[in-house]
Amino acid sequence: MPLARLGLGQTAPFWSWAAPLAGWLALAVFGLHIPLGVTALLLAALLLPAVLAAVHHAEVIAVKVGEPFGTLVLALAVTVIECALIITLMLAKPEASAALVRDTVYSVVMIILGGVVGICIAVGAARHHVQRFGLHGVSAATTTLAALAVLVLVLPNFTTTTFGPTFSQPQLVLVGLASLSLWLLFVFVQTVRHRDYFLPDDSAAEADSHIVGENVTAMQGWLALLLLMSCLGAVVLLAKALSDPLAALIIQRGAPISAVGVVIAGLVLLPEAVAALRATRADRLQTSLNLALGSALATIGLTVPVIAALSLWFGWRLDLGLDPKGITLLALMLLVSSMSLGTGRTTVLQGGVHLVIFVFFLFTSFSP
Numbered sequence: 001m002p003l004a005r006l007g008l009g010q011t012a013p014f015w016s017w018a019a020p021l022a023g024w025l026a027l028a029v030f031g032l033h034i035p036l037g038v039t040a041l042l043l044a045a046l047l048l049p050a051v052l053a054a055v056h057h058a059e060v061i062a063v064k065v066g067e068p069f070g071t072l073v074l075a076l077a078v079t080v081i082e083c084a085l086i087i088t089l090m091l092a093k094p095e096a097s098a099a100l101v102r103d104t105v106y107s108v109v110m111i112i113l114g115g116v117v118g119i120c121i122a123v124g125a126a127r128h129h130v131q132r133f134g135l136h137g138v139s140a141a142t143t144t145l146a147a148l149a150v151l152v153l154v155l156p157n158f159t160t161t162t163f164g165p166t167f168s169q170p171q172l173v174l175v176g177l178a179s180l181s182l183w184l185l186f187v188f189v190q191t192v193r194h195r196d197y198f199l200p201d202d203s204a205a206e207a208d209s210h211i212v213g214e215n216v217t218a219m220q221g222w223l224a225l226l227l228l229m230s231c232l233g234a235v236v237l238l239a240k241a242l243s244d245p246l247a248a249l250i251i252q253r254g255a256p257i258s259a260v261g262v263v264i265a266g267l268v269l270l271p272e273a274v275a276a277l278r279a280t281r282a283d284r285l286q287t288s289l290n291l292a293l294g295s296a297l298a299t300i301g302l303t304v305p306v307i308a309a310l311s312l313w314f315g316w317r318l319d320l321g322l323d324p325k326g327i328t329l330l331a332l333m334l335l336v337s338s339m340s341l342g343t344g345r346t347t348v349l350q351g352g353v354h355l356v357i358f359v360f361f362l363f364t365s366f367s368p
Contacts, residue, residue: 016056017227019049023234027241040245047238047267054231054271055278057224062287064221069191072294073225075272077232079298082268083306085236090307090316099319101307102153102165103261105300106326107365109149111266112296113333114358116273120288121340122351124280131285135344137190137197141293142341144186146334148179148300153330156321165321169312176308183301190294200286232271239267250366262365269295285346325368329361 023046030039061073086104090097124131152175161168167175190198250259272295276288311318322330336357340350 013056015049016053017230019046019053020227020231020234022046023050023238024230027234027237030241040242043238043241047235047242047270050231050234050238051270051274054228054235055275057228057231058271058275059278060224061221061228064218064224072187072191072290073228075291075295075298076302077228078268078272078295079302082236082299083303085240085268086303086307087310089240090310094314094316098317099258100261101303101318102320102322103258104265105149105303106153106322106330107262107265108269108299109145109153109296110329110333110358110361111262111269112272112292113145113337114354114361115266116269116276116292117289117337117341118351118354118358119273120276120280120285120292120351121346122348122355123277124283124285124288125346125348125351127281128283130345130347131280131283132345133286133289133341134197134199135342136194137286138289138293138341140186140189140194140197141289141297142334142338144182145293145296145300146338148182148297148304149330149334151175151178152300152304152320153322154327156319157327165319166317167320172308172312172318176305179301180305183297186297186301190290198286198290200284235271236268239264242267253366256365256368259365262362289341325364329357329364333357333361 026043026046030043058073065073086100089100156165156167159167159171161171246260246263272291276291279287307318310316336353340346340353
């Protein structure tokens with residue numbers, strides 16, 4: 001095998017590139033628009049191996065570049081591809097996609113804070129009882145996330161220049177610039193100015209818990225990055241192909257169309273969720289939180305300014321403000337997160353509280 005001759009067998013085993021290849025081949029054969037049936041089940045079966053392959057390559061990159069750059073790579077890659085998927089959907093159906101950005105961003109924040117963080121805390125507590133993390137880094141992330149979430153998802157309901165859950169053009173420009181600026185400032189703090197705030201306390205344990213060794217060459221790192229992009233592309237496109245049959249199934253069950261955004265967001269976030277869970281099982285809760293919170297920040301900080309600019313260019317309508325139910329759950333989730341992640345240590349109780357709120361979010365998304 002060529003990869004073995006190049007000495008890449010450890011970092012690029014057969015399954016790690018065969019999984020996305022199978023996904024791309026299936027997409028080439030069946031396309032992105034499929035009916036609910038055997039084909040949909042086949043694509044769904046190809047989704048999980050592609051997710052696991054993406055996590056593997058992200059681990060390789062994390063070993064090569066070190067933390068917190070490793071978690072930033074996966075979060076940034078998923079967000080860029082997710083943003084491209086939203087743009088594709090809005091270009092195809094701009095009038096029917098007015099609330100797509102709102103539903104996606106809201107779902108991502110709730111899935112990450114409630115589901116991913118909750119599961120990581122609960123699983124980590126079940127395995128290690130009490131887990132500790134750097135308070136300064138997590139506090140910076142939650143503070144930035146709270147500001148962005150309220151400005152983007154709540155404030156539009158209370159502005160009076162325009163009617164409904166929308167911003168005027170100058171307001172949209174301001175919120176887009178603010179989102180991008182805060183995200184860039186957070187990345188600067190995370191990777192340059194205060195990088196130590198986001199590093200695990202036990203670097204030796206962190207290195208030992210990776211699935212590959214520490215000796216990752218530059219060639220192996222670049223190969224892992226290319227394969228990671230291939231895996232994430234396959235994951236997002238497989239999720240897109242499954243969105244239509246899922247939408248049909250959801251509508252048949254009487255759930256609102258906004259629930260489709262929840263399902264798609266959950267599918268797209270699978271690689272990060274699996275990577276975060278692996279890290280917390282290895283007693284690296286700091287890495288899990290870096291990945292989860294960084295992904296939520298990147299979703300708002302990159303998606304909102306890009307879609308805002310395109311909406312101004314094409315004249316799209318953007319419904320950003322949440323309904324009262326969404327505002328209530330978002331406010332509760334942000335409040336609980338600030339308190340449960342404000343002590344520097346977690347137990348199973350905090351994980352349980354996050355998961356209960358997440359269950360309410362899921363239930364009310366399908367049964368409002």
